[in-house]
Amino acid sequence: MGLNEDASPQAPLSGFSRRTLIGAGMATAAFVALDRATPAMATGSQGGGGDRLIFLGTMGGPVINTKRAQTATVLAVGGSQYLIDCGYAVGRQMAAAGLGMQQISDIFITHHHSDHVADLPGLLLLTWYGAGRTGTHVWGPPPVERMIGLIPELFSVDVESRVEEGMDIPFDESVTSHGFTLPAVGTVRVMEDDNVTVDAVRVPHGDDIHDAYAYRFDIKSTGRSVVFSGDCRANENLIALADGADFLVHEIMSVPGAEALIQTVPPGPARDAFREHLFTSHTTAQGLVHAAKAAQVKAIVLYHYVPGFMPTGDFVAEVRVEATKQGYQGRVIGTSDLTEVGV
Numbered sequence: 001m002g003l004n005e006d007a008s009p010q011a012p013l014s015g016f017s018r019r020t021l022i023g024a025g026m027a028t029a030a031f032v033a034l035d036r037a038t039p040a041m042a043t044g045s046q047g048g049g050g051d052r053l054i055f056l057g058t059m060g061g062p063v064i065n066t067k068r069a070q071t072a073t074v075l076a077v078g079g080s081q082y083l084i085d086c087g088y089a090v091g092r093q094m095a096a097a098g099l100g101m102q103q104i105s106d107i108f109i110t111h112h113h114s115d116h117v118a119d120l121p122g123l124l125l126l127t128w129y130g131a132g133r134t135g136t137h138v139w140g141p142p143p144v145e146r147m148i149g150l151i152p153e154l155f156s157v158d159v160e161s162r163v164e165e166g167m168d169i170p171f172d173e174s175v176t177s178h179g180f181t182l183p184a185v186g187t188v189r190v191m192e193d194d195n196v197t198v199d200a201v202r203v204p205h206g207d208d209i210h211d212a213y214a215y216r217f218d219i220k221s222t223g224r225s226v227v228f229s230g231d232c233r234a235n236e237n238l239i240a241l242a243d244g245a246d247f248l249v250h251e252i253m254s255v256p257g258a259e260a261l262i263q264t265v266p267p268g269p270a271r272d273a274f275r276e277h278l279f280t281s282h283t284t285a286q287g288l289v290h291a292a293k294a295a296q297v298k299a300i301v302l303y304h305y306v307p308g309f310m311p312t313g314d315f316v317a318e319v320r321v322e323a324t325k326q327g328y329q330g331r332v333i334g335t336s337d338l339t340e341v342g343v
């Protein structure tokens with residue numbers, strides 16, 4: 001797989017059991033969901049080979065918003081689904097997008113803020129119990145291995161009861177965690193399979209988050225490349241990782257929106273700390289366009305909107321103004337929940 005680890009997931013068991021019945025029901029629900037909700041392809045973004053990005057959640061921050069779910073994105077390549085981050089409501093959003101959990105092969109965590117990992121335990125339990133497969137791999141910074149290891153304890157009543165009801169695969173055999181720590185500078189190959197290679201770099205996301213990563217996926221069949229910034233301020237590590245990429249999927253913070261958000265905090269130390277956090281942890285349109293131009297990426301794809309209550313079009317407008325100022329010639333693509341972008 002990657003990082004010199006040899007993971008050999010057990011083959012799914014055959015036979016007629018309660019688990020296979022539940023899995024069949026979930027698959028049927030996925031097909032029904034596909035009929036109900038057909039995510040709109042982003043204009044001008046269709047690519048070859050049927051590979052695509054599906055934006056399950058596009059909101060940044062630990063808040064609930066009826067218009068956006070928390071951050072989670074699927075890169076679908078060659079019949080496999082690679083999930084980048086796992087914020088709240090990811091399972092529901094997968095159903096709404098018509099995606100089957102059986103195809104989730106790998107989950108990549110950028111960092112451990114709750115809006116990126118809140119639904120990781122629930123999703124893993126669902127894939128174990130309902131999808132009828134083993135071999136899900138979770139990759140990310142520490143303490144990802146400890147998090148996964150604690151799931152059977154935190155959900156012990158549920159896990160033990162499912163086993164008593166006939167689950168014949170222990171939960172801890174259904175998922176393999178791969179925690180890794182990246183150097184301050186430099187790109188590291190963290191995973192490779194038949195479809196993609198995955199490289200990662202460390203990115204700055206404020207003083208309180210010591211391990212925040214960005215990922216680059218290079219698709220073997222097409223030569224296309226997709227980079228996910230995770231949460232970060234503009235930085236040279238990301239520029240190096242994104243060099244020549246086809247798609248830079250990047251977080252965005254609106255300066256006017258951030259200022260409006262800051263005003264909701266009473267004057268004083270708390271407001272000052274909140275301002276410091278926003279402007280040292282996130283990327284404005286100016287910084288994003290600078291990075292995209294320096295890396296010569298072909299398209300910017302916006303996600304993880306801060307603040308999440310603003311419409312997508314406002315963020316796109318800010319970035320396009322900066323693109324004109326700085327002479328960036330690539331495309332700027334805005335996304336909303338359930339948007340698909342062909343790669």
